[in-house]
Amino acid sequence: MKAVRFHEHGGRDVLRYEDAPDPVPGEGEVLVRVRACGLNHFDVDLRENVSRWPLPLPWTLGVEFAGEIAGVGPGVSSVSEGDRVWVLHELPCMECQYCLEGMDNLCENARMYSVQMPGGYAEYVIAPVEAVFPLADDTSFDSAAAGQIVFTTAWHMLVTRGKVRPGETVLISAAGSGVGHAAIQIAKYAGAKVITTAGSQHKLDAALADGADGVINYNEGGVTERAIELNDGKLVDLVIEHIGGEQFGQCINTLRKNGRLVTCGGHAGEVIEFDIVPLFRNEWQVIGSRVGTKPETRKVMELIGDGTFEPRIHAALPLSEAAEAMRIIEDREQFGKVIVKP
Numbered sequence: 197m198k199a200v201r202f203h204e205h206g207g208r209d210v211l212r213y214e215d216a217p218d219p220v221p222g223e224g225e226v227l228v229r230v231r232a233c234g235l236n237h238f239d240v241d242l243r244e245n246v247s248r249w250p251l252p253l254p255w256t257l258g259v260e261f262a263g264e265i266a267g268v269g270p271g272v273s274s275v276s277e278g279d280r281v282w283v284l285h286e287l288p289c290m291e292c293q294y295c296l297e298g299m300d301n302l303c304e305n306a307r308m309y310s311v312q313m314p315g316g317y318a319e320y321v322i323a324p325v326e327a328v329f330p331l332a333d334d335t336s337f338d339s340a341a342a343g344q345i346v347f348t349t350a351w352h353m354l355v356t357r358g359k360v361r362p363g364e365t366v367l368i369s370a371a372g373s374g375v376g377h378a379a380i381q382i383a384k385y386a387g388a389k390v391i392t393t394a395g396s397q398h399k400l401d402a403a404l405a406d407g408a409d410g411v412i413n414y415n416e417g418g419v420t421e422r423a424i425e426l427n428d429g430k431l432v433d434l435v436i437e438h439i440g441g442e443q444f445g446q447c448i449n450t451l452r453k454n455g456r457l458v459t460c461g462g463h464a465g466e467v468i469e470f471d472i473v474p475l476f477r478n479e480w481q482v483i484g485s486r487v488g489t490k491p492e493t494r495k496v497m498e499l500i501g502d503g504t505f506e507p508r509i510h511a512a513l514p515l516s517e518a519a520e521a522m523r524i525i526e527d528r529e530q531f532g533k534v535i536v537k538p
């Protein structure tokens with residue numbers, strides 16, 4: 197089969213569109229013909245080897261994907277060839293302390309596509325049968341591949357960790373990113389007022405079109421003042437932050453007393469200076485968040501399936517152009533998601 201792999205870590209030039217061994221499903225496994233695979237900034241980190249995850253080489257990236265069952269291994273009877281499916285991006289053990297406490301997103305033995313299992317930058321991928329779920333008839337492969345990670349992550353941040361309530365005001369950083377654009381849709385669904393930031397006008401316009409109530413260009417400075425102005429003179433209740441660096445400080449300063457900030461990423465700066473005085477004086481809560489649990493992922497995929505949420509696809513490129521797809525992400529050009537199609 198054709199796959200995009202790298203034989204050494206580095207820049208985009210290490211990616212090779214090449215022949216790779218055809219995977220064969222074993223006991224309890226299925227073969228999925230990949231029709232669309234979503235890209236994540238995590239892919240760039242893995243390629244560059246800055247992710248703190250060791251990978252065997254050559255390696256195939258691709259955390260989230262959707263496609264058709266192309267074959268089944270021994271003992272599999274619940275799906276058959278031709279079924280349209282999406283594949284759970286991470287397989288929890290369901291036996292460790294965290295899985296048993298209902299926090300399978302913190303599983304200590306999880307196996308994730310792109311890290312412990314070769315991913316979807318390929319024509320075919322092997323999946324355990326319990327990881328494949330039927331795709332609603334009118335949900336495209338593209339939407340399923342684009343939506344899983346970012347909508348689940350944003351759902352976990354807003355609903356589970358941030359406990360967003362109707363009528364609250366939420367500030368969402370970086371509207372154009374996958375998580376940012378998903379968070380706008382989910383916060384509106386939850387009945388919140390949404391203010392969001394971005395660095396370019398086309399992203400701000402797209403955020404408004406997706407339901408944001410107010411937008412701020414962070415390159416123009418004054419994020420805190422603008423947020424207060426857009427929130428009728430008040431500080432905000434909840435911040436959804438996922439880029440780190442300077443933006444973290446600007447966003448946390450928009451919080452009211454006892455406000456919550458939920459963070460899930462730091463590509464703009466993972467180690468930052470942080471003044472703890474306003475943190476304790478205002479009783480701010482800073483809450484870490486990861487991708488969601490298996491039940492949350494299924495819930496979100498249902499809501500994508502019935503059209504409640506609509507992943508925005510900035511670009512869909514052939515798999516052979518994976519390097520260009522990664523460039524779009526690295527240059528932060530997109531509003532929403534970039535996908536590749538084998």
Ligand SMILES: [Zn+2]
Pocket residue numbers: 288289290291292293294295296300302303304305306
């Ligand atoms: Zn576990």
